[in-house]
Amino acid sequence: MQIGYKLASEAFGPEELIRQATRAETAGFDFVEISDHFHPWLDNQGHSPFVWTVLGAIAARTDRVGLVTGVTCPTVRYHPAIIAQAAATLALVSGGRFVLGVGSGERLNEHVVGRGFPAVRQRHELLREALEIIRLLWEGGYRSYEGRHLRLEDARVFDLPAEAPLIAVAASGADSARIAAELGDALFATEEDPALVRRYRDFGGSGPRYAEVPLAWAADERTAARAALDTSRWALTGWKVMSELPNPVNFDAATSTVREEDILERFACGPDPDRALATARDFATAGFDRLVMMNVGPEVDGFFDFYERELDAPLRALTAEG
Numbered sequence: 001m002q003i004g005y006k007l008a009s010e011a012f013g014p015e016e017l018i019r020q021a022t023r024a025e026t027a028g029f030d031f032v033e034i035s036d037h038f039h040p041w042l043d044n045q046g047h048s049p050f051v052w053t054v055l056g057a058i059a060a061r062t063d064r065v066g067l068v069t070g071v072t073c074p075t076v077r078y079h080p081a082i083i084a085q086a087a088a089t090l091a092l093v094s095g096g097r098f099v100l101g102v103g104s105g106e107r108l109n110e111h112v113v114g115r116g117f118p119a120v121r122q123r124h125e126l127l128r129e130a131l132e133i134i135r136l137l138w139e140g141g142y143r144s145y146e147g148r149h150l151r152l153e154d155a156r157v158f159d160l161p162a163e164a165p166l167i168a169v170a171a172s173g174a175d176s177a178r179i180a181a182e183l184g185d186a187l188f189a190t191e192e193d194p195a196l197v198r199r200y201r202d203f204g205g206s207g208p209r210y211a212e213v214p215l216a217w218a219a220d221e222r223t224a225a226r227a228a229l230d231t232s233r234w235a236l237t238g239w240k241v242m243s244e245l246p247n248p249v250n251f252d253a254a255t256s257t258v259r260e261e262d263i264l265e266r267f268a269c270g271p272d273p274d275r276a277l278a279t280a281r282d283f284a285t286a287g288f289d290r291l292v293m294m295n296v297g298p299e300v301d302g303f304f305d306f307y308e309r310e311l312d313a314p315l316r317a318l319t320a321e322g
Contacts, residue, residue, distance in 0.1 A: 001284065001318050002030040004068065006212060006294040007054075011231060012039035014049040014057070018298060020056040024065060027304045028312050031066030032058070032211070033292050036282065038077065038109040041234040043248045052086050054119045059080040060096035066097045066111045071170045071188055071212070073105030075123070079112050080130035081155050084137040091161040100134075101188050101210070102127070103170030104242045108251075124175050125149060126263030131167065145310075148223070168210055172239045174199050181205030189288070190239075199288030209320065211288035214267045215279045217297035217306050224297045228267050232296040233258040236266055267296065273310035280315055289320035 001254045005024040007017050021032045036051045055067055067090065073082040083211065087100045104123035111117050120124065129147040137157045145152035169184035171177040177196055180187045181203035188210045189196055197209055218224035232241065233255040245251055263269065268279040280291055293311075297305045 001316050001321065002290050003315050004031045004033050004290060004292040006029040006292050007034040009035050009051050010037055010045040010048055013047050014054045017054050018057050019226060021065065022061055025062045027308050029065060031068055033068040033070035036069050036072035038112050038173040040248055041251050042231060045231050055090055056093060059090065063314045066099065067094055068099040069101040071101035071103040073110060073165050074102055076105055076110035076115055076117065076127040076128040076136065078144055080133040080150065081137060081152055085157050087165050088138065091165045092159060096161060096163060099166045099168055100177065101168040101170065104307050106123045125267045128183060167230045171196060171200065178203045186210060192282040194285045194286040200289050205285050208290050209272055209288040210290040210292060212292045212294040213283055215276055216267045216269045217271065217295050217303040218299060219271055224269035225263045227298040228269065228296045229258065229260055230259060237263055263282055271306065276311060277314055283319060284318040285321050286322055
C-alpha cells in the first residue's frame with residue numbers, strides 16, 4: 001500500500017502548495033497528488049495556480065516523494081501534444097518521480113478557452129485520441145496523427161525520459177474504466193466502488209489503483225465538519241454534476257442545502273484515528289492500493305502531525321482487496 005497527500009490547488013496559493021509538498025515528504029508520504037484546475041470549485045477557496053509551474057518547483061525542492069496530477073484534462077484547455085511535452089519534462093526534472101493522471105475534464109475548467117464542453121461520449125472519444133497522441137509522441141521522432149476530433153502535425157518532443165511516465169486514467173463508470181485499462185497504466189477514482197475496480201480488471205487493467213480518501217482533521221469533529229462544509233461541500237455533488245457546472249457560483253448554488261450531517265457521512269471528521277482508518281479501509285477493501293489522504297480540515301500542519309503520529313503505520317498495513 002502506498003500513501004499519498006492531496007495538494008488542494010483550489011484552496012492554497014503556489015508557495016503554500018510547495019511548502020506542503022516538502023512537509024509531506026518529511027512526514028513520510030510516498031507521493032503528492034495535485035489537481036489541475038483553472039477555477040476553484042467555490043469562490044471562497046480562493047486559488048487556482050498553474051500546477052505545472054508548481055510541480056516543477058516541488059520537483060526541485062524534494063528528493064524522494066512522487067508527483068501525480070490528479071487529474072489533468074489533455075483535450076480542451078490543453079492539446080495533448082502540450083501535455084506530452086510537459087509530462088516528459090517533469091519526468092526528467094523529477095528524476096522519474098512523475099505519474100501523469102488524466103481525465104475527461106470538467107466544464108468548470110475547460111469552457112474558459114471558448115471551445116465549448118462536449119457531451120460525455122465525445123469527451124471519452126477525445127480522451128482516447130489524446131492518449132494515443134501522447135504515447136505516439138513519447139515514442140520519439142516526428143509524428144503526425146489524424147483523429148476524428150484531434151490532429152497532430154509533424155511534431156516531436158525532443159527531451160524524453162529514458163522511461164515514459166505512467167498514465168493513470170480517471171474513471172467513474174464502465175466506459176472510462178475501459179479507457180483506463182486499454183490506454184492507461186493505472187486507474188484513478190474518487191469513490192470506494194469495488195465494481196469500478198472489477199470493471200477495470202475485467203477490461204484487462206492490471207496497474208495501480210489510485211483513490212482519494214475524504215478526511216477533515218481538526219481538534220474536534222464539529223470544527224472539522226464546519227470547515228469541510230465551508231470549502232468542500234462540492235465533493236458531495238457527484239461526477240455527473242461536478243463535470244457539468246461552469247463556474248464556482250453554480251457550485252455554491254448547487255450545494256446550498258448540504259448540511260454538516262451530510263459532510264459527516266462522507267468525510268472522516270475530527271481527531272479520531274479509527275474513523276480515518278475505517279474510511280481508508282473502505283477504499284482498500286474496494287481494491288485500491290494507492291490511497292490519497294484528502295484533508296479538507298482547517299489545520300494543515302496539525303493534520304501532518306496527526307498523520308505521522310497516528311496514521312502512517314496502520315495505513316500501510318492495509319491490504320488492497322476487491
